[in-house]
Amino acid sequence: MRPPPAALRLLLALWLLAAAGTAAAVQRALLVGVSELPYQSAALWLQAPRNDVLLMRDTLQRQGFAPADITVLADGVAGAALPESQAIQQALQRLLAQSASGDFVLLYFSGHGTRLRDPAKRYLEPDGLAENFLARDVRGVVGTAGASGQLAGSVRDVDVDAWVQAFLARNVFVWAVFDTCSAASMTRSLRAPPPVAEGGEDDEVRWRGVRADQLAAGAAPAEAAPAAVPPPSPATPRARYVAFFASESHQVTPELRLPRDSRGGRPQGLLTWAVAETLQRRPASWRQLYNGVLSLYAPVIAELEGRFPERELPSPVAEGHLDAPLFANPAGPLSTQPAWPAQRAGERLSADAGALDGLEAQQPVRVSAVLADGTVREAEARLDAVATGSAQLAVPPALRDVPGSALWSLAPLQPPRGALLRVRADRPLPPGISLAWPVAVQAAAEGEADLRLVETGRGGGRLEPLQPGLLPPGGATAGDAAALRRRIELLAQLKWFSQLAQLGQDSRIEGFEALLETWEGERLLRSDPLPLAASWAPPGPGQRLALLVRNASGQSIDLVVLSVDAEGALHSLYPEQAGAANRFERGTPQAPALKRFALPQAAAGAPQGGRLLLVASPASPHSAPRLFGLQASEPMADLRVRGQPRPEKEHPLLAASVRWGAAGR
Structure with missing residues (x-):
């Protein structure tokens, strides 16, 4: 028998090496x-x-x-x-x-x-x-x-x-x-x-x-x-x-x-x-x-x-990386779709997830029930009641015979309509857009769009506002496809953040405060609590910006803090690493939990300017920590803690956005 060609022998050797590595x-x-x-x-x-x-x-x-x-x-x-x-x-x-x-x-x-x-x-x-x-x-x-x-x-x-x-x-x-x-x-x-x-x-x-x-x-x-x-x-x-x-x-x-x-x-x-x-x-x-x-x-x-x-x-x-397969070393997740534990009471299901998590009334979801032997049964349904931190729906008819020992969960089938960034474009959107739930981008017709994308060559484009709030009146230009993709990702996150800010409008968390500070060396020049005016004086030469978080509320706080530079790059201040728990420690008036975050110079320093985003919500017992969809890097995981939801009560939310320097204009 003639030996195989050299190329085939090389492919065979590579396959054997890969198989040996897997084994x-x-x-x-x-x-x-x-x-x-x-x-x-x-x-x-x-x-x-x-x-x-x-x-x-x-x-x-x-x-x-x-x-x-x-x-x-x-x-x-x-x-x-x-x-x-x-x-x-x-x-x-x-x-x-x-x-x-x-x-x-x-x-x-x-x-x-x-x-x-x-x-x-x-x-x-x-x-x-x-x-x-x-x-x-x-x-x-x-x-x-x-x-x-x-x-x-x-x-x-x-x-x-x-x-x-x-x-x-x-x-x-x-x-x-x-x-x-x-x-x-x-x-x-x-x-x-x-x-x-x-x-x-x-x-x-x-x-x-x-x-x-x-x-x-x-x-x-x-x-x-x-x-x-x-x-x-x-x-x-x-x-x-x-x-x-x-x-x-x-x-x-x-x-x-x-x-x-x-x-x-x-x-x-x-x-x-x-x-x-x-x-x-x-x-x-x-x-x-x-x-x-x-x-x-x-x-x-x-x-x-x-x-x-x-x-x-x-x-x-x-x-x-909670979405990774069990006991393996994966290159990627099994799924990035969120899934929330649900509890059955009679013919009703409830979940400890709501508007803070991107859920809306009448949103389609997939309901899953895992039986004691590992068998999974599923059916589609629609949410019929959504509060700030919880949601309810009827048990789908196809699952009404499932025993009470099953483990229930629900997962959304599509992004929330209100969080979609709608883009009007004469060409496909740049490939590789990466967004964590519930942030999403969708091509749209002229009358429905938030912004228009105008091609400028070399894969870049000009983004023009069709709705107020997301872009300055003059719009923004990206020179290539990568810069355009980053800008669209940032605008999508900012649209979702605007919804969170509306949920938290005029809300306070008793005993919790976040203070934006301007420092010169070891001397504090200015300190004001959030939320404050939408703009802040940019730091001068030798000055720096910091954020002091103080929790004396007597309960833990789910917290996300991001800074945004003028180039559209996000810097996560808390949590500090992708996938890390974002539960800020409990403190009391006698022993508050304190942490000061230095804003990265790429975000704080003149003349670039920058922006600070903060979302905080009390983490009452039997609740799940929330990342609020504001992640600075590739989505890896949602977070979960113990317990089941309790009856929905008033759910305070602090959401603040501050601009300074060129980014504030």
């Missing part, structure tokens, strides 16, 4: 569970972390993980190494060394967390505290909690974040799970701690979370080996990253006997149990997994609210 991709996991703290009072010990790692190990093996690729560090688990701080860091180091491009890694932590001040940390949370996971050998700090910024025997949030960055730099997909208190800042108020255990011995509830000054100090081992440290890694966009957190950063989370209706239940962390249960329904994406987790939280949280009415219960948080 070589590995799923690995590091499971850490800390139940006992030998250097601390036994009253601080936990019961469930050893059960949690066993449940996660069994669950992962059913999902196809090889036993040899699951590392367990836990006390009370046969064959597992002890979960001491040095062992945890060394296990992370080995896992990184084993990982190659295309692999998948789960980093899982179950146990106590605490918060303290860390002067070595460059990025401080809005309350000034840093999060620490307590390893088995934790020893307290001497004197005032956190005064030294070091807590022996703990794993700091900055270290976890550096390990995550190291994996991402190797093109490894990372799923991080923190079934701990103070969880939501582990990858980014000193209150009196609650009792560790409550309830009777036959149905005890233990709370994960201690205050740093509760921890007893102790001498470090005489010959402690140097701790493994994550290698320096370039900043990598978190397109291959998902994280589940058991609570917001100021909250504690429970462990209790689960499932609640089983006499054979054993102590488990609530987040861990809900994840394991939902995986049995074969979700296809992280979004579907997390929506299932939320549905399992609802009855447990309702029971705990009845037993402990004075306690603030946890609000789990998710961030990252």
Whole structure:
């Protein structure tokens, strides 16, 4: 037989290399569970972390993980190494060394967390505290909690974040799970701690979370080996990253006997149990997994609210590429269409999403119901009632026989009519326009259009206003197709923002304020709260603009802050990374959460001018964080937290837009 031509041999070799690379991709996991703290009072010990790692190990093996690729560090688990701080860091180091491009890694932590001040940390949370996971050998700090910024025997949030960055730099997909208190800042108020255990011995509830000054100090081992440290890694966009957190950063989370209706239940962390249960329904994406987790939280949280009415219960948080397929290393999402959990009551469905999320009355949606065996049933319907933060509709006739144990969700079938940027053009719109829900662009006839596109050559064009507000009367010109595409994307976002501003017109959030500031060196020249006049004096030579956010409302805030430069580029001030959680921490009048954001010089400096966009809304319990459709980069994820919607109440919204310099004219 004659050998194949050289070109064919090359194609065959490339195919074999690609196949080998796919076959070589590995799923690995590091499971850490800390139940006992030998250097601390036994009253601080936990019961469930050893059960949690066993449940996660069994669950992962059913999902196809090889036993040899699951590392367990836990006390009370046969064959597992002890979960001491040095062992945890060394296990992370080995896992990184084993990982190659295309692999998948789960980093899982179950146990106590605490918060303290860390002067070595460059990025401080809005309350000034840093999060620490307590390893088995934790020893307290001497004197005032956190005064030294070091807590022996703990794993700091900055270290976890550096390990995550190291994996991402190797093109490894990372799923991080923190079934701990103070969880939501582990990858980014000193209150009196609650009792560790409550309830009777036959149905005890233990709370994960201690205050740093509760921890007893102790001498470090005489010959402690140097701790493994994550290698320096370039900043990598978190397109291959998902994280589940058991609570917001100021909250504690429970462990209790689960499932609640089983006499054979054993102590488990609530987040861990809900994840394991939902995986049995074969979700296809992280979004579907997390929506299932939320549905399992609802009855447990309702029971705990009845037993402990004075306690603030946890609000789990998710961030990252929730649309990616499960346990894979994808190049793109399964879908970018949003989907919101829904709840059935009789013949009605309700969802914790409304006008703030781009929903409108009579909007067509797809209703999905996932049965206990993973079967999915779907039907189309229309929303018949939309409030600021919620929506309702009738159960579609084709789904009325679905049992109550199903997991319901709804997804829009088309963008909201009011948010569409309608463009009149004699040629196709520039390709590659990328917009996150609910922002959208549509070609339109003359009488319906917001603006007209006039061709100027080389792919560029001139945009002329047909409706007031989006463009200056003289219009705007883009020299090439890329600049034209960016300008249209920006105008589409600004049209959606104008709708948010109308929803928030004359609205205030009690206890929350955002102040625009002008600084010269260390001297504050001017400070005024938003919303303020639509224009602001541009900074002079040696001056800079900043935004101070202060939350003393007693509740967390969903917050998006963007700055826009005169070239149409968006800079995200909060959240700082695409896919990151945008829930701004809770503060009180006695201990407000504060953060000052420096506006990028590309947006603030003269003569270019710029624009600031801010949207804020209270995050009441049992709500989902909202990105409001104002994202500065490629859409990656919506965010979800625990619980189910409660009856719609007044939903305050602060929406502000300020211009300065050339962009303000």
